[in-house]
Amino acid sequence: MNTVKDLKTYLREKQQIVEQALEHYLPPEASYPAIIHEAMRYSVFAGGKRLRPILLLMAAEMCAKPITDVLFAAAAIEMIHTYSLIHDDLPAMDNDDLRRGKPTSHKKYGEDVAILAGDALLTLAFQVMADPTQRSGCSAQAILSAIHELAFAAGTYGMVGGQVMDMQAEKRQIQPEELEYIHSHKTGKVLTAAVRIGAILADATSAQLEAVSTYGEKTGLAFQIIDDLLDIESSTETLGKPVHSDESRQKATYPALYGRERSRMIAQQLIDEAKRALHSFGDRAYYLILLANYIYTRTH
DSSP: OOSOOOHHHHHHHHHHHHHHHHHHHSOOTTSSSHHHHHHHHHHHTSOOOOHHHHHHHHHHHHTTOOGGGSHHHHHHHHHHHHHHHHHHTSTTTTOOSEETTEEOHHHHHOHHHHHHHHHHHHHHHHHHHHOGGGOTTSOHHHHHHHHHHHHHHHSTTTHHHHHHHHHHTTTSOOOHHHHHHHHHHHTHHHHHHHHHHHHHHTTOOHHHHHHHHHHHHHHHHHHHHHHHHHHHHSOHHHHSSOSSHHHHTTOOOHHHHHOHHHHHHHHHHHHHHHHHHTGGGGGGGHHHHHHHHHHHHOOO
16 A cells, blocks of 8 residues: 555545546536526535545545546446435425535525436436546446446435335334334445445456445445434534434434444444455555544544
């Protein structure tokens, strides 16, 4: 491995690279029709950790692929994530007024434009993924596989399916396996897709792909469990969005089912399993290991 950096520096550098890629692929704000492009950019550039695109870059890098070859996919997966947040916040869903400390899209632009901004980001993500001019360094077969991976993770067998089950679980007692399904799909599937797509575009072996898949599944579920805990332990100022919203909507969460202490223990176990999955990569997994620890200890 080249010069070792602390995780904060590493993430900040990767975040800047992702921001530049998003700036490149998003339509200019002033381009006609301006209102939809402004709304798209408003939500994309409202802040955020850029965790999913960074995971994609990290997985590609771990599998010996230059990150410049996979930036198009990193931008696409962040567009998918942002679209899901816009729609999540709508009155028909979570009805939130704040996202990352700013008014949500529908509060700023109205529900109609917010819905279309989400639709536009979802569509643009696949336009970027399928653009034949982006194939430098990646085979057509790898890109096709990556497109399939992203679509599957975002659809009814992934994020959308998890969201549907999450809404249907409100205000009722659910079984542990239902809760795991909800969390591993509404959040975990796209996080897993991020590392899988990075590995796929890097022409990873089947063993390497299996390892990163396990890492993604375990960290994805742990990420959502920590989110559940932060909703009851953090503040609106720290999170940039309302807290105690899960409780007020009587949503299915790990703390509600298991309690805080047990939930944190489950998250820690998942993180340990995620790190073990990357053992065969040796030092190349260094930053992904650090990121797994960060997911457990994060405060926002």
